[in-house]
Structure formats: structure tokens, C-alpha cells
Amino acid sequence: MTLWRIRATVDDRPGYLSVLTASLALRGVNILAVQVHTTEAGAVDDFLVDAPDTLDEAELVAAVERGRGRDCWVARSEARGLADQPTRALGLATRLVRDPEDTGGALRALLGADEVAWLPTRVAGGIDGTTMQLPDPAGGSYRLRRAAPSYTPAEYARAQALVELAATAARRAADHVTLVLPDGAELLVRPATADDLAGVRELHEGCSARTRQRRYFVGAALPSPARLRRLLEPAEGLTLLATTTAGPGRPAGRVVAMANLVAEGDEAEVALLVRDDWQRRGLGTALLRRLLGQAERAGVAAVLLHVQAENGPMLRTLRRLDRPATLERDGSVVTVTVPVTPAAAPARAADPVASAAAPPPRRSR
Known part of the structure; x- marks a missing residue:
């Protein structure tokens, strides 16, 4: 027996395919696989068949034509053709x-x-x-x-x-970059995937209760696996992870920071979590700059960050971005709005983020 590929056009009418297959069967041809391609000229049937060694190409073409097939093409196939x-x-x-x-x-x-x-x-x-x-x-x-x-x-x-x-x-490959911090430490920054769930959970476990509370506002408990999955692959937006590279006493691939950009309409919300021993080293600033660049490429008008008023390190990180921003304070929470498109940029205030320490008037509801 010999493997062949046969392709022929058949009128897309009930029973026509069975006529073709019957014509092949009469000659001892065993059909191993068939695909049907719909076209304007009719149904193009693509067969992988096992035919007796006594049949040659001309006889297979003749069998197809007797089965009401036309525009027939026949070629020998190899064993790998058996894969569907x-x-x-x-x-x-x-x-x-x-x-x-x-x-x-x-x-x-x-x-x-x-x-x-x-x-x-x-x-x-x-x-x-x-x-x-x-x-x-x-x-x-x-x-x-x-x-x-x-x-x-x-x-x-x-x-x-x-x-x-x-x-x-x-x-995705282009988005994998090596980040060199001011102190010489190297990290890999890349988009997150669902496979990072275990590493991100370990990141949260390695953060202090205070760091987790500053990120999530509602206590220091670990987020549920379902919530972490949503953060890793938001429906609209991007999550970046910073992971360690190999070094003395330091395994590669450990997640030490997570930065989230979640878009909604023409605005996006940004949040950041950096493990305690990697804070105050320029990592947060670098991640926020990359997220703002992503927001610009996505056409987002502005990004919002919700920061606790007592979170001085985060407010200083925003200040180092050197971008215009507006602030609104509601109780203990400061909402920082950073325009990311020229049309949306307001007139620049003098050191707006630094002024967050002095509570502005509460906004009306």
C-alpha cells in the first residue's frame, strides 16, 4: 500500500462527497483523513489515502473524475502526513x-x-x-x-x-529587557503570564504586612489565587514582573516586583508592589516609566495611581518620574493623575507630587 494526497473540487451538494469516496473505495483506496475547504467554486476535498501499490497517479485521477471530482491534484505522501x-x-x-x-x-x-x-x-x-x-x-x-x-x-x-x-x-521576546539598577544589580523585566502564579504568590509572601497593605489598602492578607490570576493577565492592560538574574547566592527567576497597568476606557490604573529588600533602589521608578511608555503606545490619555498619604516612598517615586500630575486627596488616599498624551497634559504645576504631604481640600461627592 502507498500513501497519497488527493485534492479535488466537488459540487457542494448533498451526496456528492459520498459518490467520490465510493469511487475510490471500489479501487481498494482507504481514506485515512479528509479535510473540506469551502470555496466559491465548490467544496475542495483534501484526502490522505492509502492505495494499493498497483494504482498509479493517472488511475487515481481517473477514479476521482468518475466520482464527479474535478481539478484533481495527486501526489505521493510520507508517513508524517498521517499527523492530522x-x-x-x-x-x-x-x-x-x-x-x-x-x-x-x-x-x-x-x-x-x-x-x-x-x-x-x-x-x-x-x-x-x-x-x-x-x-x-x-x-x-x-x-x-x-x-x-x-x-x-x-x-x-x-x-x-x-x-x-x-x-x-x-x-513578547522584545519586551524582555535587562534592567541595571543604580547600585549595579541586574534584573530581568518581562510581561507576566499565567505560569507566574507561584512566583507572584512567593513575592507576596516575601513582602512585609505593611508593604502589602500599602499596595492593596484592605489589610495585609495575601490576595486569593483567583485575584492574582486576574492581575497577571488583565483583560485590558499589562503586568510587568522584575525577576532576579543568576549571581553569587542568588538563583535566577525569583520575582521581586510586580507592576500592573489596568486600562478602562481612555484611562488606566497603575499599581506597584516591590519586595522590601528591593525598595529604595530605583526599581519602582524604572517599572513605572515602562508602564507609562506602554500606556502611551496604547493611546491611553492618563494613568491614575491611588497612594496612601503616609506612603512617602511611593510619592517620592512619582516625583522622580518628572511628569506633570494632578492630585486629589480623599481622607487618607491620594489619587495621582498623570497625563500620558500631549493633548491631555495640563499646565505643569510646581512640584505637584511633593505637595501631597499637605492635605488639599476634600473633593465633593
Whole structure:
């Protein structure tokens, strides 16, 4: 028996696929897998079959045509073709997460392309027979070509999803930066993921009760796992983690700070938690600057920070940002609003954050 790939167009009508499969079965062809690609010209059926060694390509084409198939393409397949399409796509997705630069190779493997080229110009995506063009979210575009068969809309959608995944993975890799603090200590700053739950819980356990109370306002108890999960991957926004790098007596990967940016409309709320032994070393300022940069790229008009009036270290951190800000005090809580787009920036006050120590009038409710 020999493995073959067969692709043919069949009228998208009840019973037509069964006529084609019956024609193949009469010749001892065993269908191992089938995918149906819907097109304007009809249903394109893609088969992986096991056929008797006595059948050649011409006889398989004839069997398809007798089964009311047209535009038939037949080619020998290998054992790896036995892996179904979802399994192959997931494998390629894993490959791209590890190496986003291999997008061209992943596209070639996904679609069996003979040629994959990256173009510096961005073009409209689409398919034209055996040529496919895909916009690259990072800029430019990909052009794929193969001798046969023609590409289908379903294949275009798969390729587009793979390219978007690669761009996301590349952006995440670019967001991993090494931060050097004024005292020479090095930390890795990166976006958080759901896999960081254990490390973030350890961060909270390593903070003093006072530090946790300053961050959450409502007591010093550890946040629930459900709340930590929401903080790690907010629906709208970003969470950054600072983790240790390897050094004498210091294991790599320990989370020592967490900075949250949660967007709502044209504003975003920012909060910060730094382990006690890493405070007063410039880490909080560096994390807040990165979050403000992210807010600017996201088009947020302003960020809000809620700070306890007695939290002098945090107020000094805000002052070091050297940005215009407005303050409102409500009892023991100071709300600091920092514009992040030029249109939203008010006239700069003289040292506004430093004035938080002197209670302004309570705002009306």
C-alpha cells in the first residue's frame, strides 16, 4: 500500500462527497483523513489515502473524475502526513513560540510551499491560484508560492493565524529587557503570564504586612489565587514582573516586583508592589516609566495611581518620574493623575507630587 494526497473540487451538494469516496473505495483506496475547504467554486476535498501499490497517479485521477471530482491534484505522501492538520498546526505554533524568527519555515511546513519570501512592503493579503500574500503584523508581507495545488481560503486563514502568533511571540521576546539598577544589580523585566502564579504568590509572601497593605489598602492578607490570576493577565492592560538574574547566592527567576497597568476606557490604573529588600533602589521608578511608555503606545490619555498619604516612598517615586500630575486627596488616599498624551497634559504645576504631604481640600461627592 502507498500513501497519497488527493485534492479535488466537488459540487457542494448533498451526496456528492459520498459518490467520490465510493469511487475510490471500489479501487481498494482507504481514506485515512479528509479535510473540506469551502470555496466559491465548490467544496475542495483534501484526502490522505492509502492505495494499493498497483494504482498509479493517472488511475487515481481517473477514479476521482468518475466520482464527479474535478481539478484533481495527486501526489505521493510520507508517513508524517498521517499527523492530522490540527496536530501539525499546534506543533508549528509551539515551534514559533520558541523561535519567532522561523516564521518562513513554519509557513513552508504548514502549506507545503516551494517558495517563501519576505517583502519589505506591506501588501493586501489574498490568494491567486498557487500564490498567497500575507501581511506581516510587524511590517512588510510574506509571499508564498507552490507548483500545485491552488491555495484555498481555509489555508490562508491558517497561515494568517500562524503569522499573527509569530508577531505576538516576537513582541513578547522584545519586551524582555535587562534592567541595571543604580547600585549595579541586574534584573530581568518581562510581561507576566499565567505560569507566574507561584512566583507572584512567593513575592507576596516575601513582602512585609505593611508593604502589602500599602499596595492593596484592605489589610495585609495575601490576595486569593483567583485575584492574582486576574492581575497577571488583565483583560485590558499589562503586568510587568522584575525577576532576579543568576549571581553569587542568588538563583535566577525569583520575582521581586510586580507592576500592573489596568486600562478602562481612555484611562488606566497603575499599581506597584516591590519586595522590601528591593525598595529604595530605583526599581519602582524604572517599572513605572515602562508602564507609562506602554500606556502611551496604547493611546491611553492618563494613568491614575491611588497612594496612601503616609506612603512617602511611593510619592517620592512619582516625583522622580518628572511628569506633570494632578492630585486629589480623599481622607487618607491620594489619587495621582498623570497625563500620558500631549493633548491631555495640563499646565505643569510646581512640584505637584511633593505637595501631597499637605492635605488639599476634600473633593465633593
